[in-house]
Amino acid sequence: xxxxxxxxxxxxxxxxxxxxxxxxxxxxxxxxxxxxxxxxxxxxxxxxxxxxxxxxxxxxxxxxxxxxxxxxxxxxxxxxxxxxxxxxxxxxxxxxxxxxxxxxxxxxxxxxxxxxxxxxxxxxxxxxxxxxxxxxxxxxxxxxxxxxxxxxxxxxxxxxxxxxxxxxxxxxxxxxxxxxxxxxxxxxxxxxxxxxxxxxxxxxxxxxxxxxxxxxxxxxxxxxxxxxxxxxxxxxxxxxxxxxxxxxxxxxxxxxxxxxxxxxxxxxxxxxxxxxxxxxxxxxxxxxxxxxxxxxxxxxxxxxxxxxxxxxxxxxxxxxxxxxxxxxxxxxxxxxxxxxxxxxxxxxxxxxxxxxxxxxxxxxxxxxxxxxxxxxxxxxxxxxxxxxxxxxxxxxxxxxxxxxxxxxxxxxxxxxxxxxxxxxxxxxxxxxxxxxxxxxxxxxxxxxx
Ligand code: PLP
Numbered sequence: 150x151x152x153x154x155x156x157x158x159x160x161x162x163x164x165x166x167x168x169x170x171x172x173x174x175x176x177x178x179x180x181x182x183x184x185x186x187x188x189x190x191x192x193x194x195x196x197x198x199x200x201x202x203x204x205x206x207x208x209x210x211x212x213x214x215x216x217x218x219x220x221x222x223x224x225x226x227x228x229x230x231x232x233x234x235x236x237x238x239x240x241x242x243x244x245x246x247x248x249x250x251x252x253x254x255x256x257x258x259x260x261x262x263x264x265x266x267x268x269x270x271x272x273x274x275x276x277x278x279x280x281x282x283x284x285x286x287x288x289x290x291x292x293x294x295x296x297x298x299x300x301x302x303x304x305x306x307x308x309x310x311x312x313x314x315x316x317x318x319x320x321x322x323x324x325x326x327x328x329x330x331x332x333x334x335x336x337x338x339x340x341x342x343x344x345x346x347x348x349x350x351x352x353x354x355x356x357x358x359x360x361x362x363x364x365x366x367x368x369x370x371x372x373x374x375x376x377x378x379x380x381x382x383x384x385x386x387x388x389x390x391x392x393x394x395x396x397x398x399x400x401x402x403x404x405x406x407x408x409x410x411x412x413x414x415x416x417x418x419x420x421x422x423x424x425x426x427x428x429x430x431x432x433x434x435x436x437x438x439x440x441x442x443x444x445x446x447x448x449x450x451x452x453x454x455x456x457x458x459x460x461x462x463x464x465x466x467x468x469x470x471x472x473x474x475x476x477x478x479x480x481x482x483x484x485x486x487x488x489x490x491x492x493x494x495x496x497x498x499x500x501x502x503x504x505x506x507x508x509x510x511x512x513x514x515x516x517x518x519x520x521x522x523x524x525x526x527x528x529x530x531x532x533x534x535x536x537x538x539x540x541x542x543x544x545x546x547x548x549x550x551x552x553x554x555x556x557x558x559x560x561x562x563x564x565x566x567x568x569x570x571x572x573x574x575x576x577x578x579x580x581x582x583x584x585x586x587x588x589x590x591x592x593x594x595x596x597x598x
Pocket of ligand 1: 268269270271273296297298299369373374402403404405430431441
């Protein structure tokens with residue numbers, strides 16, 4: 150009698166067919182993910198069941214700051230699983246207390262109290278709730294061209310109308326334009342003037358809405374999904390000043406930029422700005438087990454010493470996730486992974502991408518910091534017209550599709566979104582790996598030009 154194949158013996162084709170039949174993939178219609186049966190991963194690479202290996206310039210979804218399967222993190226998770234795999238929040242669990250201390254020691258300023266969640270969107274939900282309860286106000290301001298997650302409030306704060314169809318109309322979400330010198334609504338090529346005009350626009354928005362009705366303003370320190378737009382000098386300090394003037398809670402969303410990604414523990418460190426609340430997830434434990442959270446100022450935390458906070462998630466601060474965070478942060482500290490990301494960005498990735506920009510007319514702009522870069526692809530450099538017109542779904546249209554295929558055929562997994570490819574390898578990526586990836590990008594751009 151023929152025995153049924155075990156799960157591990159199934160072919161890549163069978164795994165993929167099963168997957169498409171039974172897993173609901175949010176992005177399937179957009180062709181953003183390939184039907185690839187992933188078998189394993191290590192460091193900067195992953196491979197499929199057909200033994201194709203890919204250099205991952207997407208870090209998963211920008212979360213493997215320490216690379217895949219770091220032995221110290223794997224060992225920490227295994228050890229924790231054997232000892233105390235899970236326990237309810239509210240109890241003191243060593244891994245949780247230790248993770249909170251290590252995180253608080255690295256956040257800017259005095260953001261010393263950590264509220265744990267299971268990921269980035271939940272962190273944003275809780276930051277907004279903390280701000281509303283603290284101020285007794287309701288409105289929240291967020292920027293166009295931002296991404297804050299896919300849950301109710303978070304998706305409403307996300308400044309991309311294509312993401313709103315199911316959630317239009319949540320009361321209190323107000324959007325404004327943050328600076329983006331490359332394609333600016335303020336029509337300026339001068340970063341200084343851009344900053345000035347953006348702050349004036351924000352001031353006008355506050356005046357129009359009535360500052361005393363606004364609980365919070367949330368910004369990604371460096372917007373990631375929308376294209377790694379490093380803000381001009383002085384902008385975040387200016388926003389901080391406006392928030393202080395009107396008693397508005399300033400939230401920096403560092404879900405993507407936290408934990409070494411930009412060559413600093415947090416991107417806020419580059420700008421010398423301290424928010425009242427800071428959200429994190431992804432890199433906190435290199436994405437091993439879902440974890441996120443909010444780092445809270447002493448002043449806001451004190452509000453809830455006197456009254457209860459209506460929150461509490463069954464799995465938040467999960468011991469396995471926290472053990473992974475402790476191991477990740479300890480390895481990053483011991484090996485100066487943050488400094489390494491800063492250097493590889495300044496010395497290898499940045500210069501390499503700028504050299505590609507000189508050779509390929511389809512590269513409009515290159516920008517970034519650390520292991521966090523975007524390459525803007527254009528049809529026409531002078532007009533800065535996108536290579537592919539924006540459409541409603543973000544479907545990968547030719548020639549972006551040609552670019553993506555050319556990378557994948559050559560063993561590079563790029564993070565392509567709209568008219569950009571993001572170069573976001575693990576912070577541990579080596580110089581040789583970056584050069585391998587840049588060589589593939591060079592060939593793929595030749596197909597795209
Ligand atoms: N905030 C930012 C800045 C993000 O980039 C993301 C995810 O990409 C989120 C929030 C949502 O995080 P999660 O997908 O873990 O809910």
